Amino acid sequence: MLDSLLSILITGAMISALYALIAIGFTMIFGVGGVLNLAHGALIMAGAYVFVILNRDVIWESVALPRLVVFPVAVGVIGLASYGLYAGLVRYIEDDPVITFLATVVVATMTTEIALGIFGDQPYAYTVVSGQVGIAGTSVSYNDLAGFVLSWIAIGLLWYYITQTDGGRSILAASMSERGAQLTGVDLHSVRTRTWLIAGGLAGLAGIFLGGDQAATPLMWLNPLALAFIIVVIGGIGSIKGSIIAAYLIGYTETLTVSMLGQSFRGILSLIILLVVLFLLPQGLYGREYVHE
Amino acid sequence: MSERVRRIGRLRSTVRRSILLPSGRAAARVLSPIDRALQPGANLFNRFLGSYVGEVTGLQLGLLVAALVALATVPMWAPLFVGNYMRTLAVACIWSIFAMGWDIQSGYTGYISFGHSALSAAAGYTTALLAVNLSPVPSFWVTIPVSILAALVLGLLIGLPSLRLSGPYFSLVTFVAVLLFYRLTIGFSETLGGENGFQAVEVFTWDFTERYYLMLVPMLLVAAALTVVARSNVGTVLVAIRENERAVSAAGLDPTKFKLWSFALSSITMGIGGVLLAHFGGNVDPTTFVVVDRSIEMIAMAVIGGMSSVLGPIGGAFLFVLLRDEILRLWFGHSTRWVMLWLLVLLVLVFARNGLFRWIWHAVGAVGGDRE
Numbered sequence: 001m002l003d004s005l006l007s008i009l010i011t012g013a014m015i016s017a018l019y020a021l022i023a024i025g026f027t028m029i030f031g032v033g034g035v036l037n038l039a040h041g042a043l044i045m046a047g048a049y050v051f052v053i054l055n056r057d058v059i060w061e062s063v064a065l066p067r068l069v070v071f072p073v074a075v076g077v078i079g080l081a082s083y084g085l086y087a088g089l090v091r092y093i094e095d096d097p098v099i100t101f102l103a104t105v106v107v108a109t110m111t112t113e114i115a116l117g118i119f120g121d122q123p124y125a126y127t128v129v130s131g132q133v134g135i136a137g138t139s140v141s142y143n144d145l146a147g148f149v150l151s152w153i154a155i156g157l158l159w160y161y162i163t164q165t166d167g168g169r170s171i172l173a174a175s176m177s178e179r180g181a182q183l184t185g186v187d188l189h190s191v192r193t194r195t196w197l198i199a200g201g202l203a204g205l206a207g208i209f210l211g212g213d214q215a216a217t218p219l220m221w222l223n224p225l226a227l228a229f230i231i232v233v234i235g236g237i238g239s240i241k242g243s244i245i246a247a248y249l250i251g252y253t254e255t256l257t258v259s260m261l262g263q264s265f266r267g268i269l270s271l272i273i274l275l276v277v278l279f280l281l282p283q284g285l286y287g288r289e290y291v292h293e
Numbered sequence: 294m295s296e297r298v299r300r301i302g303r304l305r306s307t308v309r310r311s312i313l314l315p316s317g318r319a320a321a322r323v324l325s326p327i328d329r330a331l332q333p334g335a336n337l338f339n340r341f342l343g344s345y346v347g348e349v350t351g352l353q354l355g356l357l358v359a360a361l362v363a364l365a366t367v368p369m370w371a372p373l374f375v376g377n378y379m380r381t382l383a384v385a386c387i388w389s390i391f392a393m394g395w396d397i398q399s400g401y402t403g404y405i406s407f408g409h410s411a412l413s414a415a416a417g418y419t420t421a422l423l424a425v426n427l428s429p430v431p432s433f434w435v436t437i438p439v440s441i442l443a444a445l446v447l448g449l450l451i452g453l454p455s456l457r458l459s460g461p462y463f464s465l466v467t468f469v470a471v472l473l474f475y476r477l478t479i480g481f482s483e484t485l486g487g488e489n490g491f492q493a494v495e496v497f498t499w500d501f502t503e504r505y506y507l508m509l510v511p512m513l514l515v516a517a518a519l520t521v522v523a524r525s526n527v528g529t530v531l532v533a534i535r536e537n538e539r540a541v542s543a544a545g546l547d548p549t550k551f552k553l554w555s556f557a558l559s560s561i562t563m564g565i566g567g568v569l570l571a572h573f574g575g576n577v578d579p580t581t582f583v584v585v586d587r588s589i590e591m592i593a594m595a596v597i598g599g600m601s602s603v604l605g606p607i608g609g610a611f612l613f614v615l616l617r618d619e620i621l622r623l624w625f626g627h628s629t630r631w632v633m634l635w636l637l638v639l640l641v642l643v644f645a646r647n648g649l650f651r652w653i654w655h656a657v658g659a660v661g662g663d664r665e
Contacts, residue, residue: 036461093643098405101464102596103642105589110635117628222585226472229465237461265480271473278466279454 007138008255014144015213016251017151021206022224023231023243024158025199031175031238032195035094038104039085041225042111043078043200047207048216049115050074052124067128075204082200083193108221115218123215128208147209154205155244158198162240171195175238223267227254230274236284245285249273321660328352328660346520352657364509368502376619379501385614386508387570390515392594392606394562397519398555399592400600401528403535404459408451408467410587411474412444412560414579416567419443421491421577422484430495433572440571441564448560449553456552468585475583490578497572508569512607515562520603522558531555532601597641599648608650613638 022044029037051074055067085107093099129142161168173181174191182188210224231250235242250270257269277284331351339348349357363370364382371378395409419440424430455466478485498504522528530551533541541548571577581587590613598609616637621630645652 030461036464089639089643093646096646097460098403099596099642099646101405101461102592103639106593106635106639106642109586109589110632110639113628113631113635117626117632226468229468233462233465264482265476268473268476268480271469271476274469275454275466278458278462282458282462 003137004259006136008252008259010135010138010140011144012252012255013248014140014148015255016248017148018206018209018213019224019227019231019251020244020247021151021154021202022228023235023247024155024240025202026225026228027232027235027238027240027243028171028175028195029199030232032171033090033094033192034097035090035100036097036104037085037090037199038101038225039107039111040199040203040228041221042108043082043085043203043221044207044210044224045115045216045218045221046081046111047074047078047204048211048220049119049124050077050204051128051208051211052126052216055126071128071208074208075201078204078207079197079201082203083196085200086192086196108225112218112221119216119218121218123217124211125215126212128212141213143209143212147206147213150205150209154202158202158240167194226267227270230270232284233274234277234284236286239284239286242284242286317656324352324657324660327355331355345524346517347524350658350660352660353654356654356657361513364513367505367509374619376622378619379505381614381618382611383501383505383508383573384618385611386505386512387566387573388591388594388614389512389607389610390562390566390569391591392598392610393515393519393603394559394566395588395591396595396600396602396606397523397531397562398559400595400602400606401523401531401535402552402555404456404552405464405592406467407464407585407588407592408470409559409563409591410583410585411451411467411471412448412563413567413570413587414474414577414582415447416440416444416564417571417577417582418478418485420568420571421486421494424493424495425491437568440568441561444564444567445557445560448556448563452553452556452560456549456556471583471585471588475579475585478579478583486578488579490576490581492576494571494575494577496575504573508573511565511569515565516603516607519558519562523601523603527551527554535601593638597638597649599651599654602648602651602654604654605648605650608653609648612649 022040026037026040029035029040051070054070054074085104089103089107090100093103127141127143129146131142132139133142133145134140162172163169170181170186171191171194173184173186174188178188181191206224207221211220214220227250231243231246234249235244235246250273253270253273254266258266328351331354333351335349335351335354338354343349367379367382371382391409391413394412395406398404398409399406417440420436423436423439430436451467451470455463455470458466478490479487482488497507523531530541530546534548534551538548541551567582570581574581594609594613595606596609597612598607599605613634617630617634621633625633641649
């Protein structure tokens with residue numbers, strides 16, 4: 001009993017860390033631009049595939065790039081892709097939430113079809129760091145462990161950036177009140193650019209480890225995105241702290257459901273928690289009430 | 294940022310001034326005699342039906358009649374083309390019902406639902422479950438109303454609590470409703486058929502012509518009914534809710550009641566579509582009915598046609614299904630076809646936000662100048 005409890009604690013922590021990364025990116029974009037970016041999931045999937053592409057020895061016949069190089073490059077590419085999405089599409093339509101919502105969904109489905117066209121629908125298994133280690137009687141792959149550690153490093157850096165530097169504080173200010181931020185001399189364009197870059201980078205990071213954990217498939221983004229939704233709503237749309245707490249809540253709920261009820265019930269309990277939270281506490285744990293203009 | 298946005302705006306207005314407006318004027322000059330010739334017919338239409346379905350100009354009436362004739366005579370001209378147009382057009386009729394069903398709720402009230410595939414699935418799955426679990430399978434006259442009722446019940450179950458929420462929260466809950474439905478079909482695969490669903494539903498008929506009319510007639514009836522509703526006071530209130538909900542309550546009307554009515558109406562429409570789709574192919578499974586993609590497709594159809602109208606979603610659905618199943622199939626492979634299709638949808642979203650068919654309708658209506 002104690003063993004299985006420990007194992008739930010450990011595996012839950014690993015997966016929750018990745019959910020937190022996804023949810024933070026999603027919530028930052030909503031907080032700053034008021035944009036619900038459904039294409040966030042596509043970036044997760046793209047992260048896994050970009051890593052796969054760069055990791056295969058395609059550059060020179062037999063010379064594979066070292067993973068230490070491939071990894072940051074892949075994260076960077078996804079960050080840029082995220083910014084490209086903003087600069088190339090969202091910027092022109094962000095005044096209309098319905099159109100933005102739909103356009104980002106369309107981008108996500110389009111990306112899925114592109115991935116299907118290039119890679120087919122077979123899952124592609126890989127690991128970022130191979131090998132396993134036993135922690136307190138539970139075997140944990142180095143891949144998950146690295147994901148967990150890097151996720152907390154990224155969250156720590158983000159926290160430092162947002163609270164301790166001017167650039168970060170302007171993001172925070174813009175998410176509180178766009179008009180107020182503008183009046184105090186914040187350049188909204190640069191704030192949005194940085195937000196989309198950061199959110200994309202976090203999504204790429206999460207995608208690479210998620211793919212390494214389960215295998216890359218064109219539809220691998222749907223579940224994490226749905227979970228990110230749930231997490232963001234429970235934590236409060238726009239709140240980073242809320243996202244982290246809710247990510248762990250949902251991550252553990254998932255792990256518990258899977259180990260108690262089986263794989264096919266994955267997700268049902270989280271969805272029910274979400275419904276309860278929405279009806280009892282529509283603005284989430286730490287959220288501001290969404291003002292419909 | 295604003296510099297580039299402005300440059301694109303300038304480009305757009307140059308295109309409009311030097312290409313679109315002159316060619317529009319030329320087209321208007323050609324079309325206005327036809328418009329005038331058809332005007333007596335339109336006057337007659339307006340006198341008898343105008344107060345129920347809205348007034349039309351001569352050319353608009355001509356367009357409507359031409360479209361109706363084209364739809365009614367499909368079995369005569371469809372075999373002339375390469376491809377299975379009889380089937381594609383029948384499918385388009387079903388999807389038109391879905392798109393209209395989505396639009397009467399989301400398009401009119403502005404509460405964007407991502408969960409409408411769950412409503413059609415409720416009807417489809419009820420039909421399938423009745424067929425599987427009852428040993429003398431009840432006749433269509435029993436299963437069809439029961440299935441539509443099931444869609445209505447699920448619609449109220451989703452709508453009653455979620456319509457308290459607004460904006461993105463409402464969309465999220467409806468999105469979750471679809472995901473939950475999908476999970477349940479997997480989680481309870483013994484009762485709900487799992488990934489493979491059911492193949493036990495009796496198909497209306499395999500005869501192409503008969504089947505086409507069996508889909509077309511309900512579609513036209515639904516369209517007529519929804520047009521009457523949308524043109525009535527109820528439709529006006531729904532649009533008012535989208536524009537300014539507080540003003541509606543200030544006028545002494547209860548917005549929640551109207552939103553719920555629109556949800557119920559939409560559920561019934563989705564139920565009709567779901568039943569037709571179930572009896573069209575005979576199989577009810579998550580991919581055909583439940584998954585999020587199906588919701589997104591209906592939304593795309595309604596939006597490219599023009600939200601908050603009845604003709605818009607129909608036009609959008611026909612365009613979408615024809616492109617998907619016939620036109621793009623001629624040139625592209627499976628996934629490339631979808632990429633092209635979504636790219637086109639994206640272009641319409643960005644450059645013609647109000648929808649293609651609404652734009653055509655108004656352009657045609659403007660021929661011959663304002664008469665009102």
